[in-house]
Amino acid sequence: MIERKSERTKSAIRAAARQVFALVGYERATIRDIAREANIDPAMVMRYFGSKDGLFADTANFDLNLPQDLGEAPDKAGERMAAHFIAVWEQEGSGFAVLLRSASSNPVAAARIAAVLSEQLLPAVVAMVGPQEAPQRAGLIASQMLGLALSRYVLSLGPVAAMSREQIIAGIGPTLQRYLYGPLAR
Amino acid sequence: MIERKSERTKSAIRAAARQVFALVGYERATIRDIAREANIDPAMVMRYFGSKDGLFADTANFDLNLPQDLGEAPDKAGERMAAHFIAVWEQEGSGFAVLLRSASSNPVAAARIAAVLSEQLLPAVVAMVGPQEAPQRAGLIASQMLGLALSRYVLSLGPVAAMSREQIIAGIGPTLQRYLYGPLAR
DNA sequence: GTCTATAATTCGATAGAC
């Protein structure tokens, strides 16, 4: 089977869109920019994705893909969770950069991040610590991980961007560990 | 002395601009929106602030205003720092919401946040723990505090927004405490 | 000081030729 030309064009548009959306965010990204980046005609974008919103909805996807065995060795869960987050984010084409870059100003992106929290992170935390305190614990975890991603990948704040993966994991792992299993205020 | 009309107009524009910029970010905010919110003519905005960029530069300001005595009771520094952050952010007109809402897509806003880190937070951390590990520690603190602000005030993520100030401080204080004085990876 | 009119751009989207 020869791959159809239209599919190759579509893939090229998708890749270019991910790149441009991740770099400048939804508002500043233009269909013309994306088409130029993909070396195709701007009208092709409309043909294949219908609208700028349609292209964004197609591109701005993210699956946290948490492993099932996080609760098995509870004393190292924080570190493993931190390492997993970083690995997933740094996967090319994960779509997370697209989402986070636009979340502050684009309601669709913001809603998808909220959905990842409530549909993926929260259930995992429930499975680990039970339903009672899970929302608080998941919320604290989300705040730290979103802040890390914002500082390191979106804003590229010097001190955070300069740290190695190992330093990040060693610094943040214990935080997640405490957010999972440490004491909590009522 | 009667306050001059022009000054009152300028203040009204500033207040409206802060509100609109904080709510929808730099790109989606329009001079017309801001003028309508301030009940003045859009041309007045140009007259007093020169351009949309000029207005944003005037509005998007933030002073972390860290107290000098943070290092004096080192065992409670994390909690006091967390409480101080929250108090400053929730001050009306602090300009922090304006900055954070636009930081992901606006280079000026991003640069100002980076400046707060390097010129205000970092020196304070240096004063507490010395210059050696200060950048890492300040970077970790920034990641947690920016993530909290993003989750709670910008994205309004359910679980984070639902927590009380006390719960936030109890949850995040120990994290900052460890980022300040705990062990670090090399 | 205030407002009207409009210039100059930019962009998403459409129509239709080839």
Added chain:
DNA sequence: GTCTATCGAATTATAGAC
């Protein structure tokens, strides 16, 4: 499938009357 031409809307910014 691909591309040209262009519409229509929105927005920043300016010129100038009052």
